[in-house]
Amino acid sequence: MAHVVEVRGLKKHFEKGDVRAVDGVDIATREGEYLVLLGPSGCGKTTLLRMIAGLEEPTEGEILIGGNVVNGLPPRARGIAMVFQSYALYPHKTVLDNITFPLKATMTDRDARREKASWAADLLGIGEFLDRKPRHLSGGERQRVALARALVRDPSVFLLDEPLSNLDAKLRTSARDELKQFQERLGTTTIYVTHDQVEAMGLGDRIVVILNGKVRQIGAPQEVYSHPADTFVATFIGSPPMNLIDRGDHLLGFRPENCLPIEAMGSNGDNLLEVDVQIHRIEYLSGDRHVYATTSGLGSDDAHLIARIPATVNAAVDEDRAQRFAVHEKDLRFFDGDTGVRTESRPVRS
Amino acid sequence: MTPAHRADEVGTVAPDTVTRVPEPTPRPQLARRRLADREGFLAKLFLLPTVAYIIGLVAFPFVLAIVFSFSDVTTGNPSLDFVGLRQWRTILGSRVFWTAFRNTITFTVISMALIVLIAHVLATVLVKDFKGKWLVRFCVLLPWTTPVALAAVSWLWLLNSIFSPIDWVLRWFGLIEANMYYLGRPVLAMGSVIAVHVWRIVPVATVIIMAGHMAIPGEINDAAEIDGAGFWRKLREITIPLTLPISAVAVLFGAILTFADMTVVFILTRGGPTQATQVLSSWAFFKGIEGGDLAQGAAVALFLFPLLLAAAIAILRAVRRTEVM
Numbered sequence: 001m002a003h004v005v006e007v008r009g010l011k012k013h014f015e016k017g018d019v020r021a022v023d024g025v026d027i028a029t030r031e032g033e034y035l036v037l038l039g040p041s042g043c044g045k046t047t048l049l050r051m052i053a054g055l056e057e058p059t060e061g062e063i064l065i066g067g068n069v070v071n072g073l074p075p076r077a078r079g080i081a082m083v084f085q086s087y088a089l090y091p092h093k094t095v096l097d098n099i100t101f102p103l104k105a106t107m108t109d110r111d112a113r114r115e116k117a118s119w120a121a122d123l124l125g126i127g128e129f130l131d132r133k134p135r136h137l138s139g140g141e142r143q144r145v146a147l148a149r150a151l152v153r154d155p156s157v158f159l160l161d162e163p164l165s166n167l168d169a170k171l172r173t174s175a176r177d178e179l180k181q182f183q184e185r186l187g188t189t190t191i192y193v194t195h196d197q198v199e200a201m202g203l204g205d206r207i208v209v210i211l212n213g214k215v216r217q218i219g220a221p222q223e224v225y226s227h228p229a230d231t232f233v234a235t236f237i238g239s240p241p242m243n244l245i246d247r248g249d250h251l252l253g254f255r256p257e258n259c260l261p262i263e264a265m266g267s268n269g270d271n272l273l274e275v276d277v278q279i280h281r282i283e284y285l286s287g288d289r290h291v292y293a294t295t296s297g298l299g300s301d302d303a304h305l306i307a308r309i310p311a312t313v314n315a316a317v318d319e320d321r322a323q324r325f326a327v328h329e330k331d332l333r334f335f336d337g338d339t340g341v342r343t344e345s346r347p348v349r350s
Numbered sequence: 351m352t353p354a355h356r357a358d359e360v361g362t363v364a365p366d367t368v369t370r371v372p373e374p375t376p377r378p379q380l381a382r383r384r385l386a387d388r389e390g391f392l393a394k395l396f397l398l399p400t401v402a403y404i405i406g407l408v409a410f411p412f413v414l415a416i417v418f419s420f421s422d423v424t425t426g427n428p429s430l431d432f433v434g435l436r437q438w439r440t441i442l443g444s445r446v447f448w449t450a451f452r453n454t455i456t457f458t459v460i461s462m463a464l465i466v467l468i469a470h471v472l473a474t475v476l477v478k479d480f481k482g483k484w485l486v487r488f489c490v491l492l493p494w495t496t497p498v499a500l501a502a503v504s505w506l507w508l509l510n511s512i513f514s515p516i517d518w519v520l521r522w523f524g525l526i527e528a529n530m531y532y533l534g535r536p537v538l539a540m541g542s543v544i545a546v547h548v549w550r551i552v553p554v555a556t557v558i559i560m561a562g563h564m565a566i567p568g569e570i571n572d573a574a575e576i577d578g579a580g581f582w583r584k585l586r587e588i589t590i591p592l593t594l595p596i597s598a599v600a601v602l603f604g605a606i607l608t609f610a611d612m613t614v615v616f617i618l619t620r621g622g623p624t625q626a627t628q629v630l631s632s633w634a635f636f637k638g639i640e641g642g643d644l645a646q647g648a649a650v651a652l653f654l655f656p657l658l659l660a661a662a663i664a665i666l667r668a669v670r671r672t673e674v675m
Contacts, residue, residue, distance in 0.1 A: 055572050076578035088569035092591045101587070105578030149577070 010061035023213035036204030081150035287311030536626030562596030
């Protein structure tokens with residue numbers, strides 16, 4: 001089975017400002033998967049998505065959809081559907097006309113169009129809004145209209161460009177859940193662009209981490225989280241980010257939740273790396289305690305680190321106090337001092 | 351205390367020292383500051399020139415024109431005697447008046463249709479990115495920046511009955527055999543007046559409509575493209591509906607500029623041949639100023655006012671109804 005979407009050596013070079021927005025990307029989606037393109041603003045993820053959609057022409061490289069090269073084909077011929085950040089609903093058209101708009105190109109029978117539109121609208125729970133204009137809808141409802149408009153085209157792939165970023169924080173969580181359920185029910189391959197690592201971790205079957213137009217890592221959320229390919233991925237994913245401690249030719253990394261007061265670590269003390277820290281500040285966030293501290297024992301003097309103590313751990317910690325914390329050796333990661341790329345384990349004890 | 355805390359304190363102290371209220375100062379300085387702080391007074395002060403301008407150069411002549419139109423004042427006999435509706439009856443009974451009225455409508459409607467059409471086409475081109483765009487933009491704006499006197503000379507030459515370069519080119523291509531006498535034949539003269547007027551107004555209309563084109567979010571155009579809309583369908587279902595309000599504004603501006611305009615007529619034809627290009631505003635000028643019959647000129651000019659007002663209200667209403675965002 002051919003990949004639904006595959007890009008090979010894809011590059012996009014903008015003459016204006018001499019920007020390499022996308023710089024040699026190879027990605028292949030798996031059938032029915034939820035692939036998330038994650039990266040900071042300006043990393044090229046949206047440009048990559050727009051090239052797959054056919055809204056931008058690549059400077060170099062190939063785009064394949066369903067096994068066929070689609071370079072040069074207009075968007076309408078690619079069998080894709082896209083949901084935009086602003087939803088891009090046609091403001092002068094009713095919800096029904098918005099949803100039927102893509103069908104007019106292919107489906108001539110007016111009743112068939114209506115039927116298909118109401119099917120999509122019912123699926124997304126917007127059946128009662130069909131006669132309204134987009135400006136009378138809430139953010140969440142607009143998003144569903146945009147999804148319905150994408151859905152009626154029976155695309156082989158959904159392209160979603162930060163569809164949650166226009167929603168307020170509260171709505172975003174429920175909308176994220178809806179998006180995931182929606183895709184699971186349809187089973188359509190989806191490429192989703194976001195700069196929010198929480199969305200990426202929550203939605204993606206696999207995450208593609210992008211920086212400066214290059215893919216830094218592709219993997220399942222838990223893999224990207226616990227085995228980051230380099231220091232960028234390590235610090236971009238996870239909040240607070242992975243602690244990185246400079247040890248001359250290499251960096252020592254561990255996640256904040258893996259660094260706990262030694263009394264909370266259990267009995268198998270053999271595999272523990274003990275860390276004497278000076279605690280400066282403690283934040284209480286959703287029950288967890290975030291401990292901001294410095295340590296001199298691991299590498300450079302007064303290296304900053306953050307420990308996250310889950311609500312279930314009762315160990316006492318106090319501000320402005322020296323205390324002993326510890327990290328399991330299996331939770332330690334090592335990165336090259338120059339390139340930031342993850343390397344094999346090194347001895348941590350002197 | 352952590353470094354962060356200390357930094358915070360410094361941050362809050364510093365602006366305080368800068369804006370600390372100075373020791374009691376001498377009176378004149380305080381008084382001046384109070385004057386500048388009196389926004390109500392300042393507002394009146396700054397509005398004064400505008401109000402004076404409007405009263406002196408718009409309201410006063412307007413009222414004067416109304417008064418004149420009910421009198422028998424002429425440049426030769428400036429005494430003001432009221433004659434009721436006599437002037438109005440005279441102009442409404444005049445054949446030239448109705449010709450001018452018809453011409454004004456023809457002139458306005460055809461000009462506006464052409465202006466909106468051309469402006470939309472130019473705007474569509476100019477919002478795209480292409481090499482040499484600055485040059486095209488510059489050329490499009492050129493007619494607007496050309497002084498009327500200069501433009502008049504060029505157009506009079508282009509449309510000259512004997513030396514017209516347009517005729518010359520057409521003859522060279524073998525399309526015509528004899529000169530066209532653009533300004534000497536009724537239909538061609540009106541055509542010429544419309545052409546020159548369109549040439550003058552298109553730049554403004556283009557700029558206004560271009561703003562409308564650029565105000566359409568890029569993602570909407572992308573969405574339409576993904577949804578399979580071709581050029582014509584996008585134009586019909588997306589671009590035209592979404593630029594309708596701003597097109598209406600352009601039409602309103604253009605219509606007022608066209609309806610009340612006499613420059614082009616005055617320069618090219620002076621209303622001729624045989625009143626074929628006479629419009630109400632030019633006729634008002636010829637009657638009232640050149641002919642010296644101030645009362646009739648005022649009546650003709652005032653005849654335009656309710657029409658313009660009605661058009662403005664109708665268009666603004668339409669804009670509000672079609673407001674889409």
